[in-house]
Amino acid sequence: MTATAASFPGWLETGLGFLFPEICQLCGEQRATAKEGYVCSRCWSHVRFVKPPFCKRCGLPFEGDLTTPFECANCREMELHFSAARSAVVAHGVVLEAIHRYKYQRALWFEPFLAGLLLRETVPALRGQDWDLIVPVPLHPLKQREREFNQAERLAAHLSAATQIPLNKNLLRRVRFTNTQTRLTRPERAANMRGAFTMRPGARLDEERVILVDDVFTTGATTSACAQALLAAGAAEVCVWTVARGI
Ligand SMILES: [Zn+2]
Ligand SMILES: [Zn+2]
Secondary structure (H helix, E strand, O other), rough: OOOOOOOOOEEEOOOOOOOHOEOOOOOOOOOOOOOOOOOOOOHHHHOOOOOOOEEOOOOOOOOOOOOOOOOOHHHHHHHOOOEEEEEEOOOOOHHHHHHHHHOOOHHHHHHHHHHHHHHHHHHHHHHOOOOOOEEEEEOHHHHHHHOOOOOOHHHHHHHHHHHOOOEEOOEEOOOOOOOOOOOOOOOHHHHHOOOOEEOOOOOOOOOEEEEEEEEEEOOOOOHHHHHHHHHHHHOEEEEEEEEOOOO
């Protein structure tokens, strides 16, 4: 299934034009347009992009001037199924606020801002690489019904439109409802996610190289569980791209 550009749901489309004056929805002070995701250039300037050095496996940025590739303590103690994870920006400040309001308060007008951050890093990084498929991390159907949209799916659609790599949003299913994992330790999170994802019945992959997309990467427990399901179904490799990286 190939994605076209993601479209806003009707309830938003009808209101967006006159819902907001052209004011930044983060600081409420500077000018910002719908195309900019209602984030002004001053707020934008507080965004921290993930730059090297970072862990070659999970993308954790490292403060310092390491020049050789390294693997962080998190990756050494966890069994991760993806080959590498990268994030565009650090999950803090304006980015974290925009993501929270986007996800939990349906502030879909932040989407151009968040998708823009992702594309800014992914498009040059993926150029010349050979990936077959983009797959978003699925929400549990109950959660998707409550939220009315899957943020990972929408961000993945932007990535697909920008790179022409086909999107398949129905390949993976979240079969177990998992509550918020913020109070769990890393091993507990990994155990909590085990078996949370399966392939759609009958779906098989044939050595495809898959880009898994999510909004935020925290410990990698969720994306690793997805990668495990994709590899078991025949994927050759799974890498992960997210907008933001919790540190
Ligand atoms: Zn602002
Ligand atoms: Zn790592």
